[in-house]
Amino acid sequence: MSIPEEEVALLQDLVHDSVDHRGNPAGRSSTGGWRSASLIIGVEVAERFAYVGIACNMITYLTEQLGQSTANAAVNVNTWAGTASTLPIIGAFVADAYLGRYRTILVSSLIYILGLGLLTLSAILTLMGSSENRKPSFLMNVLFFCSLYLVAIAQGGHKPCVQAFGADQFDSDHPKERIARGSFFNWWFLCLSGGIVISILVVVYIQSNVNWALGFGIPCLFMVMALAIFFLGRKTYRYPKENRDKNNNGFVRIGRVFVVAFKNRKQMSLKHSGQLEFLAKAMLSGEGVEPCSNMDVEDAKGLIMLIPIWITSMMSMIPYAQYSTLFTKQGVTVDRIILPGLEIPPASFLSLVSISVLISVPIYEHVFLPIARKITKKPNGITMLQRIGTGMVLTCFNMVLAALVEAKRLRIAEEHGLIDKPDVTIPMSIWWFVPQYMLVGMIEVFGLVGAQEFFYDQVPTELRSIGLAFSLSSLGLSNFLSGLFIIVVDWATGRYGGRSWFNNNLNRAHIDYFYWLLAASTAIAFFAFVFISRSYVYRRADQVQ
Known part of the structure; x- marks a missing residue:
């Protein structure tokens, strides 16, 4: 008995393991795809605008408004950023085991808005009570850090679920949609970088030249917009089927x-x-x-094989933590005039990272991948592990470059007799820092995006939020390790009356030595990664090296 053509067409239009907002089988033409993914990307752009708006200039707020030392401020920023990037493991577990990705995103967004609102209130109260001879009270510090960590908790649920939910809009069993999903991770990162550039240029300027309360309040408004956009698109999304069989x-x-x-x-x-x-x-x-x-066994073996990859990628990401802390503090000491009469805040140079991503993603998609496909004869051009490894090589090179630039800055300070004059601008243009910021963007396109796609793709379908949380947690734990490195190096080089590599007077510090240390550790992590990845077995035959 033959099946009517209408029923065949209907079955072909359905997406396996996905439902629509009513719980019915999801139609390929009526749900998902780039239409839904674009809305979800818009949500994440607004969230990144909010997060970066408070993160990129945080070290300046801690040192100038809360009176912390450079080393303590860097450790606090790394600890907070590490927490925000590690908590996605918990958020992903809650989403995959209980709430589902959609509901987890809604709850996390509400917590996000609460945290940002309290952070704005904290800045208002601090500004009202501040004076030249008075530091913020203990209660003001408590309110500030509680607000900050509410944002970290919110991101723990938001970050892995939004990206996984966006990737869920593409069917991995459909040839065209599978290729589109690979592109999704690239264009996702490009659009996020656009939001980050705007946030850095606008919010950092307001924080530095207007006031911090408004600089924290604007990200709060953007998070409200993100929640509204996400909710309005609910009827177009594909939702993963919930497994009723416990x-x-x-x-x-x-x-x-x-x-x-x-x-x-x-x-x-x-x-x-x-x-x-x-x-x-x-x-x-x-x-x-x-x-x-057999599927249980293969899934478990696959997760075990991910652990060494996760550890080595985490070690290679430690240098990544420096661009929003030490790079920024170095920028304070040099000439920041980019046009006659226009001096930019040092944190604004973080926008170069996102500009680099905006340039690198189209080149990767339209130049690098076509060439790689012709050479390797593979749909993805290069494997995900090869992409991550390329990011590691670029990271090592970037730390070498950063060390050389810092050595030049110290040499110029010495030549002009400015070693003991930390408040005097060193006659060195901030444009010297452009290459290392631009390289960070390339590292993100290869290393971070490659890791996100790898950990999403190489876990069981039901655990893909967990897979992305693996990727995010490696970045988070690298922030913790960066803070630990700084504490240990600060203690080791500053004990017995010595001059710490992180001396508050950066002209007497030796951050360049620290960069050389990070370059060496990244090289070691890369060689370990290469050794481990040679024996890694992908879940699908079309991904093998």
Whole structure:
């Protein structure tokens, strides 16, 4: 009995494992695709505008308004940024196991708005009570940091879910939509960079030249706009099917695997050299009480194989934390006049990172990928791991470049007798810092975007928010490690009356030595990454190296 052509066409138009806002099977032509993804990208652009508006100039606020030292301010910024980038692991778990991505985004957005509102209130009260001889009170500091960490909590739910939800709008089983999903990660990052550029140029200028309260209030308004845009698009989205079978939930399935692994740990450690193979046989045969399917085993083995990649990528991202802290503090000391009568805040140079992304993404999509596809004969041009590795090489090179530029800055300060005059502008143009900022943008296009696509793609479908949280957490933990490095180096070089590499007088500091240290650590992480990735097995045959 043949199926009517109308029913065949209807079945072909349905998207596997997705539903519409009413819970019905999602139609390919009526939901998802670039139409829905564009709305979600718009939401993230507004969120990035809000986040960057408070993050990029935070070290200036801490040192000038709250009276903190350079080292303490850098550690506080790194700790907060690290928390904001690590909490997505929890947010992703809540989304994938309980609330779903859509509802998690709604709740997180409301917390975001609350945090930004309280942050604005904190700035208003601090400005009202500030004077030349008086620092903000203890309660003002408490309100400020509570507000700041509310934003971090909100981002923990918002960040992994929005990007995963955007990628969900493309069907990985459909050839054209799968290619479009790969492009989605690139264009996602390009659009975010546009929002970041505007935020840096507008919000930083307002913070530096008008007042901090307005500089924090504008990001709050943008977050309200983000929530409104996201809610209005609800009827066009594709929603992943919720797994009603609790015994077949992604967390439960993989949990069974690790339970069996724990019960067989003695046999594995004492009798078997091929432990993963033994574990697979034990699970499939039902040994250890709980039998597991072949898919359960493969998913669990895949997650285990991601851990070394995650660790090495995290180590290589430590230098990334410096561009919003130490790069900015260096910029304060040099000539920032870019046109006659126009002096820009040092944090405004962060916009060069986003400008670099705006330039690099089209070149990557329309020049690099076509050439790579002709050479490798692969739809994606290069593998995701090759893309991440390229980002690592660029990171190492950037730290070398940053060290050389800082050494030149110190040499000019010495030549002009400004070593002990930290408040005097060094006759060196801030344009010397342009190459290292531009390289950061290229690093993001290769390393960060590559890692986001890799960790989204290489986990089970039900756990893709968790996959993106893996990527974000590596960046977050790298911020913590950066703060730890600074603390250790500050202690080691400043003890016994020595001059710390992070001396408050940057003309007597040696940040260039710190950059050389980061270049060396990144090189070590890269060689470890290459060794590990050579044995990595992709989930699909079309992704192999």
